[in-house]
Amino acid sequence: MLTIEAFSLYIMICVLAPLIGAFTLLFLFVFEKRIDLIEKEKNEIALENELQKARYNQLNQEIQPHFFFNTMNSILSLARLERKQELIHSIETFSKLLKHKYKTNTTFITIEEELSYVLSYLEIQKIRFRDRLEYQITAEPDVQQAITLPFLIQTLVENAFKHSFEKKAGKAELAIHIEAEGPALRITVTNSLPNEGESDSADGGIGLSNISKRLDLLFPDEEKSVGISHSPHRTKVEVVFPLVYKSDLKE
Template sequence: MLTIEPFSIYIMICVLAPLLGAFTLLFLFIFEKRIDLLEQHTREIALERELQTALYNQLNSEIQPHFFFNTLNSILSLARLDRKTELIRSIETLSKLLKFKYQTNNSVITIEDELTYTGYYLEIQKTRFRDRLQFQITTDPNVKQAVIIPFLIQTFVENAFKHAFEKHIGDASLKIDVKKIEKEVHVTVWNNSFESQVEIPTEGGLGLENIAKRLELLFPNEYTKVDFKNSVNETTVLAIFPFVIKSDKLGG
């Protein structure tokens, strides 16, 4: 015969067992839903990265035809002026430029490579503008192996020619300055202007706007900036982005 105490324990077990079972099932259900949400979030992050990569590569590829068209247009002007010696030299420089470009398929390059690439473009323009063009490049040695998006400096330089030097006769002065300030890279391109440019030259999204988008995609959740200032006598374009060594960003 059961006493009152064992009987009370028996009743408690009978009452609590279903509740414990229900709580256990509820916990498992919540845990399973949590796992599903985490997996979904992980998939969404992966998908977002894929979309960002695709968009970045698209923006990167869009700027290249724009650059090559303007370079070929510069060479064509030499042919029209029958400047054969300079034309041959420009074509040789363009071939070096093309060879340099297609040696790598990386979506980012070092600042040193970007300056080399830009230097080829300036060689072509120097042949075209002769003594009228004067340019100066100042680079902090500490930033040469830092990463940069392709055509950033190139686009700044090209805008100076398209929106200033090619429109007016006169001395064409250009300065490129690349330096490290704390944990950031500051790229500044200055040129003398002949008239105030009312709007930032975007070239339908292929200029400064393109660069701003690519910097945001390459350095998500980090500070980046593309700034444009102009007056009657000068134009300055500034890009700011994190200082990252190539081995850190590209894995070697």
């Protein structure tokens, strides 16, 4: 037979047990959220570090002295030939390109923004390569406001010149194609005159390795890939990652 004290203790346990359980679950929920927040902040810091590394690589490798001086010599030749309109356009384009190199400091930009700077770069290269260079850019209208990593497309384009067009004679043909494939965005850059000095993996070069690392940080739990393939007549690089629009991030 229960005593009054034992019965009171039993009642107290019955009352307190659900409360203790609820507080424990609440604590675990808050703790888990805190862990997720810390992990998110850690990824954001790592992503920013990789972006700074990408900027460093762009400033110290892609804008190489030979590119700079060859471009300046091309602009100087326009001045000597008194081709005023072409000269003004070339200086404006070169200035826009350098401004982008030095001032881009966000973790992502839109496809439309990235392509505008890629076009500046290609216009400069057109001055250098003249009729030898042909390029084509195709991007579906509905992907223009999709986000991408800063320098992603430009790095792939610059690799084509650095590892191919500047090392080999012949027609320099470049094709950039961007399309949506269900929930994914596919960016393909193909160039004639196969690249030299790059392996078939994303770790084959600083540029591709950096792109792969930044994609892992920006989309840690999503499918993505960076691949490069060579054939006797071309080199193709494909980058696939989740299709996310800038407007989605604002909501």
